[in-house]
Amino acid sequence: MNIQTTASTGEGPDHTRPLVLVVDDEEPIRRALERHLDKLGYDVIATGDGDQAIELARSRRPAIILSDIYMPGMDGHTLLANLNRIGALSAVVLMSGQGELDDAISALREGAVDYMKKPWTAEGLAAVLGRAMGLAGALRELAGSAALGRALAAGDRDRDGQGPGETAPVPDVAALIETLAALPSAELPFAEVAKALTVPPAIDAAASGQAWASAQAAALRQAFPIHTAGLETLANRIWRFSVARAIAMQELAEIADAELELPAPEYFQAGLLLDVGASYLLAAADRALAQGSGQVGDPVKLLAKVTAHHASVSAHLLRRWNLPASLEELAAEHHQAGDSARGRRAAEPLWCAAELGGAMAVRVTGFGDPTGDRLLSSDRLARCAYTLGVGDSSLRRLTSALTERANEIWSAAG
Numbered sequence: 001m002n003i004q005t006t007a008s009t010g011e012g013p014d015h016t017r018p019l020v021l022v023v024d025d026e027e028p029i030r031r032a033l034e035r036h037l038d039k040l041g042y043d044v045i046a047t048g049d050g051d052q053a054i055e056l057a058r059s060r061r062p063a064i065i066l067s068d069i070y071m072p073g074m075d076g077h078t079l080l081a082n083l084n085r086i087g088a089l090s091a092v093v094l095m096s097g098q099g100e101l102d103d104a105i106s107a108l109r110e111g112a113v114d115y116m117k118k119p120w121t122a123e124g125l126a127a128v129l130g131r132a133m134g135l136a137g138a139l140r141e142l143a144g145s146a147a148l149g150r151a152l153a154a155g156d157r158d159r160d161g162q163g164p165g166e167t168a169p170v171p172d173v174a175a176l177i178e179t180l181a182a183l184p185s186a187e188l189p190f191a192e193v194a195k196a197l198t199v200p201p202a203i204d205a206a207a208s209g210q211a212w213a214s215a216q217a218a219a220l221r222q223a224f225p226i227h228t229a230g231l232e233t234l235a236n237r238i239w240r241f242s243v244a245r246a247i248a249m250q251e252l253a254e255i256a257d258a259e260l261e262l263p264a265p266e267y268f269q270a271g272l273l274l275d276v277g278a279s280y281l282l283a284a285a286d287r288a289l290a291q292g293s294g295q296v297g298d299p300v301k302l303l304a305k306v307t308a309h310h311a312s313v314s315a316h317l318l319r320r321w322n323l324p325a326s327l328e329e330l331a332a333e334h335h336q337a338g339d340s341a342r343g344r345r346a347a348e349p350l351w352c353a354a355e356l357g358g359a360m361a362v363r364v365t366g367f368g369d370p371t372g373d374r375l376l377s378s379d380r381l382a383r384c385a386y387t388l389g390v391g392d393s394s395l396r397r398l399t400s401a402l403t404e405r406a407n408e409i410w411s412a413a414g
Contacts (some may be wrong), residue, residue, distance in 0.1 A: 050082075252356055
């Protein structure tokens with residue numbers, strides 16, 4: 001059994017270093033990752049075999065699994081499917097030396113939390129692991145909520161004198177998300193959340209400044225309250241990313257070529273609401289859990305459903321709020337990575353601001369878009385900057401200034 005181990009990997013009371021399972025058929029890659037991960041503060045177990053990886057995931061319960069895609073025998077996609085099948089709560093990151101965009105998209109759609117291209121940089125590896133740890137914590141919190149819900153349900157049956165199977169099963173909230181996603185915009189029930197906005201915050205032609213932006217961001221957060229541990233973690237990451245993207249899009253509109261005459265407040269609102277569907281779906285799941293009308297059966301499946309359907313639900317909400325068709329279309333398609341889709345948008349300022357704003361939000365937040373990939377090439381981003389008439393020096397200054405603004409808004413909202 002070819003398993004390599006570095007540092008302590010026990011799960012005793014003094015164990016504080018997260019455990020990472022590395023799966024790669026090339027021993028030099030495994031050794032290099034072990035050294036880098038150890039320096040970053042992680043314990044490591046490593047194997048070059050997919051079947052062994054599944055057993056290690058089952059027995060050692062690593063926080064993160066870092067797996068190559070192209071391996072003999074069981075490849076990374078198959079490994080990911082098997083990990084999902086056994087209910088592993090590890091955050092899975094797939095990596096490849098080929099750097100194909102299709103690999104990244106497939107990995108994320110199949111349930112991986114991130115994708116990493118080889119060779120990696122120390123900074124890039126640290127960023128990927130940081131994002132993965134945040135989602136790993138959320139998945140485990142959700143798993144704890146699921147276990148508690150099952151225990152309480154069993155206790156209720158015992159108190160009522162009913163045995164197993166005598167009450168209707170509580171549906172998985174992932175099924176609720178599927179149902180909501182299938183509804184047309186006119187039928188999307190706002191009652192599914194405790195305090196949904198009837199209309200989005202109004203845009204004032206003279207709106208500007210930090211106080212206005214903070215009020216908009218706070219209104220979005222208050223509209224979709226989340227109380228379930230795990231769901232709250234995910235919702236907060238989505239909100240923080242949306243705020244950072246909104247600020248970036250507003251600033252881009254303000255420094256863009258004056259001939260474009262871009263409405264900065266509307267660009268801020270666009271960045272804030274692109275992922276509003278994810279907030280809506282998580283709030284609907286939270287409400288079902290609070291009312292006892294749903295339970296978390298599989299946290300990984302729940303997260304995958306939100307990722308898969310949030311864009312269409314965002315578009316439904318924007319249509320329900322009578323926002324411009326251009327924003328609705330952007331919300332529906334902003335995660336589509338195909339060259340044809342983005343090629344059609346190359347000259348559209350709103351689309352370009354969203355792409356550049358998303359890339360800036362990654363730098364400001366320190367994690368990737370929680371609702372999907374934003375794996376854009378430097379050439380694509382450069383074309384967007386050209387469309388907006390924004391130079392490299394302006395982008396560098398802007399990215400630096402965004403962090404301070406975002407921190408102020410995050411802090412103001414609590």
